[in-house]
Amino acid sequence: MEETVAVGAWSLLPAAVAIILAFVTRNTVFSLAVACLVGVFIAGEGLMGFPNLLKNALGTTAFSWIFLLELFIGVTIAFFQRTGAIRNFSAWVESCNMTRVRVQLSAWVMGMFVFFSDYFSPLFVGSTMRTLSDRFRISREKLAYIADSTSAPVSVIVPITGWAVFIAGLMIGMGPIADDADAMRVFINAIPYNIYAILAVVMVGAIAARIIPEFGPMKTAETRAENEGKVLRDGAQPLMSRELTDIEPFEGIRTSLFWNFVLPVLIVIGVGIGSFVVTKSALTMEAFLLSSVVAATVMRIQGVPLADIMETAMNGIKGVMPAIIILAFAYALNELSANLHTAEFIVAQTEGWLTPGLLPALTFLIAGIIAFSTGTSWGTFAIMMPIAVPLAFTFSGQELSPVVYATVAAIAGGGVFGDHCSPLSDTSILASTGAASDHIDHIKTQMPYAMVVGGISVAAYLVLGAMF
Incomplete structure (x- = not known):
């Protein structure tokens, strides 16, 4: 599907179908596939439009990058489990006199610490804290929420991330913003006004510390986990498959928390941050590739047979395939939304209402609707910045x-x-993957919290707007 066509309000239908079916059927792959099929018919492409859409959307550098990143992350997590690294890490954390609240706060702090990549953060937090959170009867939905709400919200308010560089780059040439230095200064000055991101991170800590009690579907999930020991609801479909979650530590060798866990993590963080400082682009995928190679080398030196290392790596790849399939269809739907000019239609219906006092609040709502409909925040930034900032x-x-x-x-x-x-x-798909949570259960439990923070943000922007 290469041609673009404006179809007005019909452009909203594919995303609406995907979202409604996802909640009704609880099957994300089926819902996305049906939505893509509906979309190609709306575009007048017919049945052949479906495979053409997949070829165009997935045959890109962007999808290849996240595909490889997911594979290497899966391999790294598999190595962590096969060497007992996650078990050893969990035992070390538990030795620090942990409680149910402290486990959640540890995941919260860990999510904020791994700020440089919104892709790495939810997968790392979920996979490393999952065993411990299961032991303390914390629902997978809660772990996914903590991992999700400490990834993108942190990345979007820290100036030394790819998010900051991307957003700043979109502003160059607008008004008095002449170069990247000017744009970054604007980004930094805008951080205190990023009410949603700041409050989303704060709310995670408040919920984890029980300063704010759980409510809505999350309260139900936590009650189930704490009282019945069921970290997943009956019939749930964890986004990480059993090939990865059921890997048992290799017996008969002596492993090390440092060599099998800390060193690979330091490589990922060091290469990610170091490459960003040098090139302004975090080489996250390359960092995981190097980390996987080093981890495999250490395993071989410790006496794990080569055949076992390769089998573990393949199980890691199989384990992340459910997430990759969902990401593939999500990318296809994003491509479809772009071809149908979905975002442009949304903006055209609302831009006439904008006044200085309403601008921030309406901009927040429009950006939220576009991101909700397309599943991409970066795509939303690219659409909204050239319209709202001028x-x-x-x-x-x-x-x-x-x-x-x-x-x-x-x-x-x-x-x-x-x-x-x-x-x-x-990012929400990756949070479900890291926590091995049912993806729709994650969204259903997280949405009320996001809506509360979103509502507060709109109110705050309206108050600010009254002062302009």
Whole structure:
């Protein structure tokens, strides 16, 4: 499907079908596939439009990158489990006089610490804390929420991440923003106005510490886990397959927490942050490739047979395939939404309402709707920045002012808000994968929390807007 066609309100139908079917059937793959099929018919492509859509959407560098990243992460996690590294890490953490609350707070802090990659963070937090959280009867839905809400919200408010560089790059040439240095200064000044991202992270800590009690579907999930010992509901379909979650430690060798766990993690973090400092782009996939090679080498030196290492690696790849399949269809639906001009239709229906006082609040809501409908926050940024930021400069007389900073922050926070509510979101899919949670259960339990923070954010932007 290469041609683009504007079909007005019909462009909303594929995303609507995907979201409604996902909640009704609890089968994300089926829902996305049906949505893509509906979309190609709306575009007038017929049945052949479906395979053409998949070829165009998946035959890209962007999808190849996340595909390889997922594979190497799966291999790394498999090595962690085969060497007993996660078991050893869990035992070490548990020796620190852990409680149910402290386990959740540890996951919260860990998510904020791994700030440089929104893809690595939820997978790392979920996979490393899962054994411990299961032991303390914390629901997989809760673990997925902690992992999800400490990944993108942190990445979008830290200036030394790919998110910051991407958002800043979109602003160059707008108003008085002449170069990347000017754009980064605007991004930094906008951070205090990113109400959703800041409150989302704070709320995770407050929920984990029981300062704010659980409510909605999450309360049901936590009651089930704590009272019945069921970290997953009956009939749940964990997004990480058993080939990965059921790997047992290799017996007969002496493993090391440092060599089998800490060193591979340090390689990922070191290469990720180091490459970002040098090239302004975090080489996350390459970091996991190097980490996997080093981990395999250490295993061989410790006496694990080569055949066992390769079998473990293959089990790791098999384990992440459910997530990869969902990501593939999500990418196809994103391509379809772009071809049908879904975002442009949403913006066209709302841009006439914008005034200086309403601009941040409406920008936040529009960005949230686009991200919810397409499952991509970065795509939302690319669409909304060229529309809303120049409008903010028009209202401010081409000067940098609070209305500009609030608008930039509203776009960034709105994109993350929409992602947190959408079953199509790649970061939410990865959070479900890391926690081995049922993906729809994760979205259903996380959405009320996201909606509360989103509602507070809109109210705050309205108050700010009244001061402009």
